Amino acid sequence: xxxxxxxxxxxxxxxxxxxxxxxxxxxxxxxxxxxxxxxxxxxxxxxxxxxxxxxxxxxxxxxxxxxxxxxxxxxxxxxxxxxxxxxxxxxxxxxxxxxxxxxxxxxxxxxxxxxxxxxxxxxxxxxxxxxxxxxxxxxxxxxxxxxxxxxxxxxxxxxxxxxxxxxxxxxxxxxxxxxxxxxxxxx
Ligand code: GAR
Numbered sequence: 001x002x003x004x005x006x007x008x009x010x011x012x013x014x015x016x017x018x019x020x021x022x023x024x025x026x027x028x029x030x031x032x033x034x035x036x037x038x039x040x041x042x043x044x045x046x047x048x049x050x051x052x053x054x055x056x057x058x059x060x061x062x063x064x065x066x067x068x069x070x071x072x073x074x075x076x077x078x079x080x081x082x083x084x085x086x087x088x089x090x091x092x093x094x095x096x097x098x099x100x101x102x103x104x105x106x107x108x109x110x111x112x113x114x115x116x117x118x119x120x121x122x123x124x125x126x127x128x129x130x131x132x133x134x135x136x137x138x139x140x141x142x143x144x145x146x147x148x149x150x151x152x153x154x155x156x157x158x159x160x161x162x163x164x165x166x167x168x169x170x171x172x173x174x175x176x177x178x179x180x181x182x183x184x185x186x187x
Contacts, residue, residue: 002028002076002185007083008035010117012042014081014102014173019049021178028185031073036061036085062088070094077185080139081177084116087139099139100184102177104169106151107135111144121162121169130157132165134172136180150180 004022008015012033019030033046038055046053056066067090070078080087080101092099103111105120110132115123124132133153138146152172159165 001026003031003074004028004181004185005070005073005075005078006030006033006046007078007080007087008033008040008042009037009084010040010042010082012040012045012082013170014177015042016045016049017174018079018081018178018181019046019051021182023049028182031075032069034066034069036083042082058085061085067091067094077181079181082117086143089141092139092141097138100136100149100181101139101144101146102173103135103137103144104132104166104173105135106131106133106153107137107144107148111135113143115144118162118166121165124156124165125159125162131155132169134169134176136177149184150176152176 006015006018015033022028022030030051032052032054033042034054035042036056043053054069060066078095078099105124110120110123131153133151135148136150137148140146154168154172156165156168
């Protein structure tokens with residue numbers, strides 16, 4: 001069995017979609033959802049789908065607690081799906097090429113500290129871009145700068161609000177993120 005671990009901080013639409021995608025897979029399984037927010041919707045979603053949840057605070061993330069729990073789960077892939085804290089260096093070192101993130105724009109544009117969720121879509125709108133998209137990339141010590149694995153653009157020429165852009169991005173995330181995870185685990 002190949003073990004997938006998800007880190008998420010918020011609504012968890014990606015986490016839920018990934019869990020469902022692998023639900024009946026006999027070779028790959030989502031074994032846990034880690035979150036820094038006990039009240040995040042992702043916790044409830046994971047529990048409803050019978051996936052173990054592990055909640056931690058910042059000290060536990062940058063200290064021993066999270067890494068200790070990860071080691072017990074023996075992850076083949078760690079997936080950041082709407083995880084908003086900086087991923088700690090001591091965990092990145094422990095899992096080379098095994099930690100990936102999804103970003104709701106076409107990196108290197110609209111990445112970096114503070115660029116998450118609606119802030120990204122607002123910036124894209126403000127700059128009158130005709131397209132945006134998703135980027136799936138490896139996680140390194142810098143926000144949104146690790147090697148790019150996959151990108152998919154989408155036209156937003158008829159979008160006039162950040163919510164409309166978010167919807168188009170979510171469509172791409174739902175369609176492609178689980179498939180990319182599946183392919184990475186096959187390679
Ligand atoms: C997703 O759109 C994801 O791409 C984005 O947060 C959203 C989480 O939604 N991630 C970032 O902005 C990271 N910089 P979800 O909780 O419903 O999956």
